[in-house]
Amino acid sequence: MKNIIFLIQKYRNFLFFLSLEFISLFLLFSSRNSYHHYNYLTSSNSISASLYSAQNNMTSYFLLKETNDILMKENADLKNQVYNKDIIVGRKYLKFEDTIYKKNFLFKEVKVINSKFKYYENYLIINSGSNSGIKEKMGLIGSKGVLGVVKNVSKNFSTIRPLINPNFGLKVLHKKTNSWGDLFWIPEENNFRNIFVKNIPIYTDVSEKDYFITSGAEGIFPSGITIGKVLTIKKNIEDQTLDIKLEIEEDFSNSKIGFIVMNNIKEELNQHLQIK
Amino acid sequence: MIFELKNILWFFGLIIIQIFFIDALDFGTYSSFFSPIIISFFILKMKLDTTILRLLVYAFVLGFITDIFRNTLGLNTSILLLVAFLKPTFLFSISSNEDIEKDVELTIFTIGITRFLLFFGISIFIYHLLFFLLEQFSFYNFSALFLRALINTISGLIFLVFLQYVLIFKR
Numbered sequence: 001m002k003n004i005i006f007l008i009q010k011y012r013n014f015l016f017f018l019s020l021e022f023i024s025l026f027l028l029f030s031s032r033n034s035y036h037h038y039n040y041l042t043s044s045n046s047i048s049a050s051l052y053s054a055q056n057n058m059t060s061y062f063l064l065k066e067t068n069d070i071l072m073k074e075n076a077d078l079k080n081q082v083y084n085k086d087i088i089v090g091r092k093y094l095k096f097e098d099t100i101y102k103k104n105f106l107f108k109e110v111k112v113i114n115s116k117f118k119y120y121e122n123y124l125i126i127n128s129g130s131n132s133g134i135k136e137k138m139g140l141i142g143s144k145g146v147l148g149v150v151k152n153v154s155k156n157f158s159t160i161r162p163l164i165n166p167n168f169g170l171k172v173l174h175k176k177t178n179s180w181g182d183l184f185w186i187p188e189e190n191n192f193r194n195i196f197v198k199n200i201p202i203y204t205d206v207s208e209k210d211y212f213i214t215s216g217a218e219g220i221f222p223s224g225i226t227i228g229k230v231l232t233i234k235k236n237i238e239d240q241t242l243d244i245k246l247e248i249e250e251d252f253s254n255s256k257i258g259f260i261v262m263n264n265i266k267e268e269l270n271q272h273l274q275i276k
Numbered sequence: 277m278i279f280e281l282k283n284i285l286w287f288f289g290l291i292i293i294q295i296f297f298i299d300a301l302d303f304g305t306y307s308s309f310f311s312p313i314i315i316s317f318f319i320l321k322m323k324l325d326t327t328i329l330r331l332l333v334y335a336f337v338l339g340f341i342t343d344i345f346r347n348t349l350g351l352n353t354s355i356l357l358l359v360a361f362l363k364p365t366f367l368f369s370i371s372s373n374e375d376i377e378k379d380v381e382l383t384i385f386t387i388g389i390t391r392f393l394l395f396f397g398i399s400i401f402i403y404h405l406l407f408f409l410l411e412q413f414s415f416y417n418f419s420a421l422f423l424r425a426l427i428n429t430i431s432g433l434i435f436l437v438f439l440q441y442v443l444i445f446k447r
Contacts, residue, residue: 013328017361020336021354028350028410048345055296116299116347118307120411123347159347188417191305253302 049113049157052125056113060256067256070143105222106262108132110140112147113157117164117192117252124160126258129153137220139261145226145249146170146214147258163227164192164252171218172197172227175211179204181244183227190245192252194231197244204242206233212246219269221261287338289443290318295345298435309424312432313352314439315342316403319360320396324378328361335360348411355406359399366402370394384440393433401429 008015060067110132114125128134130153140147140160148162161168163185170183181200190196197212210230216223228246236243263269294315303310319335339353346352367376371391376382384392404425412421 013332013361016329017332017357020332021357024336024339024350024353024357026350028348028354045344051296051345055300059300118311119346119348120408121348187412188420191308193305253304253307 045154046156049125049154052114053127053157056111063254063256066254070257074143106264107259108134108262110258110260112160112255112258115162115252115255117162120187121166122162122164122192122252123151124148124162124252124255126158126160126260127156128260129156129158131155133262134158134260138263139220140258141221141225141261142250142255142258144251145228146221147250147252147255149220150260162252163195163248163250164190170220171215172212173215173223174200174204174206175213177204177206179206180215181212193248195228195246195248197246198236198241199239200242200244202235202237202240202242206230206242206244208233212244218273219263219266286318286321287334290315291338291341291345293439294342299346309427310431312400312428312435313403313407314400314432314436315339315352316356316359316400317396317436317439319356320363320399321382322363323381324367324376331360331363332357351407351410355403355410358406359403362402363399366399367395370398383444384437385444392437396436397429397433400432401425404428404432 108128110126110128112124113127116122116124124140124147126140134150134153136150136153138150140150146163148160148165148168150158151161152159163170163183166185166187168183168185172181172183173179174181179200181197184196184198186196200206208230212227212230214221214223214225214227226249228248231245231247234243234245294313298312298314301307301310315338318338319331322331322334335356336353339356343349343352367382371387375391376387380386382392382395387395405422408421408425409415
């Protein structure tokens with residue numbers, strides 16, 4: 001017994017180091033697997049999010065001119081919609097009388113107050129949370145295309161998992177041929193401007209500068225929202241598929257405004273998705 | 277007393293500089309090469325007579341707060357703890373025991389520029405290498421990762437030298 005105490009005393013630095021290291025590694029790996037258990041230990045908690053929002057208050061003045069340009073463009077588009085009675089979704093016009101579509105989705109405008117785009121697991125923070133009716137797994141679209149999916153919600157802020165995150169997955173459509181593909185963002189090969197589309201059959205007629213759009217299959221986004229345009233095409237002979245690199249339409253380094261997509265009949269759709 | 281106050285200021289100052297300044301820098305496509313993590317400076321500059329236990333507690337709290345802000349729970353903490361534990365090893369691998377006074381902070385003015393670059397270079401490089409490896413959790417594309425760690429280390433060192441000339445008054 002005496003020897004054990006002596007041993008602990010002798011190696012107490014190392015033991016203390018080991019225990020702290022164990023705690024931090026435990027936090028690291030458990031937070032990757034079940035994120036919801038640590039709602040308060042993320043950047044959408046009230047203290048850090050309000051600090052980020054103060055930073056955004058300061059820095060947004062420097063971007064006023066660019067934001068103004070985007071807003072003006074958006075305003076023009078919106079006027080177009082009102083006068084033509086069309087709903088513009090991405091690059092596609094849909095008729096106003098399309099009642100199913102209109103009831104299906106509601107849009108709520110939000111501000112992106114923080115964007116991390118140069119790391120491995122990137123994320124965005126927006127300035128609305130559960131008080132504004134935002135729930136997990138809702139989509140976020142920017143002024144040009146898809147931004148991401150809501151991952152974590154607190155009262156007044158939410159964390160978004162953007163396209164440029166290795167855990168992001170979405171079914172996409174090739175606009176010209178309607179072929180289905182899957183989005184993959186591989187951090188070692190992609191940066192925040194591009195993303196891979198895989199599992200497109202090798203016989204599909206894809207050429208450069210073609211657009212890829214959302215399919216609407218999961219009910220997170222309406223179908224037809226732009227994701228990006230083709231940069232390079234590579235044939236994968238083994239799997240008989242095409243590996244396509246897209247240039248993402250939305251620039252994550254300066255996206256400031258976005259729209260949360262609220263699907264009114266998501267629960268009904270979920271039932272069907274589970275049945276198959 | 278003044279020393280403690282200074283330490284508290286450095287602690288929160290480094291977190292604020294890291295999160296609201298360095299993380300907010302935007303170099304376009306090459307951003308991932310110029311996003312150094314400099315919070316380990318707080319641990320590395322500590323006086324030599326600080327006990328390892330205290331160093332470990334500082335490292336844990338510092339890493340934890342940074343991790344909450346950066347949404348990488350446990351990542352910075354675990355590596356900062358390792359750096360704090362290995363700090364004497366790094367230091368005495370580049371200089372002998374008697375060279376450095378025990379009750380001064382290890383800054384560019386007290387240990388000289390060569391030793392500063394060697395000591396901080398080695399430790400910050402190890403920090404970045406382990407950080408990127410743990411973040412990626414595979415050895416895939418190791419050469420690119422190594423280069424990323426190297427360039428981040430250099431940019432971090434440049435920033436730290438700059439920071440010390442601005443914030444520390446010379447006697």
